[in-house]
Amino acid sequence: MIKIKKIEIANEDLIDLYNKGLSSIKIAKKYNCSKRTILIKLHKIGIDLRDPGCLKVRPFKEELEKLYLDKNLPTRKVAEICQCSRSTVHRKLKMYDIERRGLADAEIKYPRKSFNGSLEEKSYLVGFSLGDLRARKIWKNGKTINIAGGSTQINQIELFVSLFSKYGRVWHKQTKSGRYNAEAFLDMSFEFFLERKKNLKWISKNPSYFLAFLAGFTDAEGSIFLSNRQAVYSIGNYDLEILIFIQKNLEKYYGIESKIYLDKKIRITSDGYERNSFYKILRIQRSRSLVSLFELLENNIKHPKRLNQLYLARENLKTRGLISKKIE
Numbered sequence: 205m206i207k208i209k210k211i212e213i214a215n216e217d218l219i220d221l222y223n224k225g226l227s228s229i230k231i232a233k234k235y236n237c238s239k240r241t242i243l244i245k246l247h248k249i250g251i252d253l254r255d256p257g258c259l260k261v262r263p264f265k266e267e268l269e270k271l272y273l274d275k276n277l278p279t280r281k282v283a284e285i286c287q288c289s290r291s292t293v294h295r296k297l298k299m300y301d302i303e304r305r306g307l308a309d310a311e312i313k314y315p316r317k318s319f320n321g322s323l324e325e326k327s328y329l330v331g332f333s334l335g336d337l338r339a340r341k342i343w344k345n346g347k348t349i350n351i352a353g354g355s356t357q358i359n360q361i362e363l364f365v366s367l368f369s370k371y372g373r374v375w376h377k378q379t380k381s382g383r384y385n386a387e388a389f390l391d392m393s394f395e396f397f398l399e400r401k402k403n404l405k406w407i408s409k410n411p412s413y414f415l416a417f418l419a420g421f422t423d424a425e426g427s428i429f430l431s432n433r434q435a436v437y438s439i440g441n442y443d444l445e446i447l448i449f450i451q452k453n454l455e456k457y458y459g460i461e462s463k464i465y466l467d468k469k470i471r472i473t474s475d476g477y478e479r480n481s482f483y484k485i486l487r488i489q490r491s492r493s494l495v496s497l498f499e500l501l502e503n504n505i506k507h508p509k510r511l512n513q514l515y516l517a518r519e520n521l522k523t524r525g526l527i528s529k530k531i532e
Contacts, residue, residue: 335424
């Protein structure tokens with residue numbers, strides 16, 4: 205029976221030396237024993253033995269630390285640079301005791317910038333997003349806020365891109381049907397998008413915040429047109445609470461009166477499903493109210509088409525001589 209030489213070495217020290225990349229031969233020399241003795245002890249304490257050629261394969265420790273830790277590259281990119289498989293990179297991370305990033309960090313592939321705008325800009329974005337955009341967090345414990353929406357109008361998508369591209373990656377594409385879809389991938393400073401209606405409370409406390417919110421909502425859901433030679437401002441949404449919020453604050457801060465109507469027309473979603481609720485429309489038609497409203501919105505709305513509609517409607521208020529038609 206072969207007797208195994210007893211060596212005085214703590215399990216923690218043995219694990220540390222082995223994970224640092226020392227071979228069983230080098231450890232054996234350090235403790236003046238055989239390679240077999242070291243291998244048996246490693247096996248007894250449950251350490252998975254390395255492939256003998258593993259240390260000769262890239263990435264090496266310093267290289268891996270630079271690429272994975274310092275440059276924050278994903279394992280796929282590290283494998284590509286080092287001309288090895290991802291499984292080799294994963295094995296080396298474990299070997300060198302480098303903690304792997306979780307899904308929350310691994311999902312971040314493009315540069316991002318945290319929101320650093322004013323409360324007016326934040327109010328505008330809340331209003332714009334409440335129009336017809338979806339907001340969600342990617343993964344339950346993720347670090348990405350995804351904003352998505354669609355439109356048949358390319359200028360609406362161009363506005364979407366201009367609003368969010370300075371903060372993160374924006375993707376957009378035209379479908380076969382001619383509709384445009386767009387998505388923005390933002391960091392957690394945009395978490396306020398997840399419960400947007402909760403923002404209405406602080407927005408309502410300041411007229412400048414409310415005005416910025418109204419401008420954003422107008423750019424998303426508004427329309428300014430002529431009906432029977434009379435200018436009309438209209439915004440529609442399925443959420444009655446938002447329209448009542450706008451109605452109350454328009455009157456509270458600016459004395460502008462409006463009316464809310466129920467459109468009982470059956471509408472179909474972009475996915476082909478019938479809406480289970482009626483569309484609501486807030487309208488302003490009184491000339492005095494429109495003059496005040498247009499003065500307020502002129503320097504706050506960002507949508508080129510909406511701004512053009514405003515100028516033409518204002519001209520109508522001056523002349524009352526335009527042919528009844530929708531302003532394009």
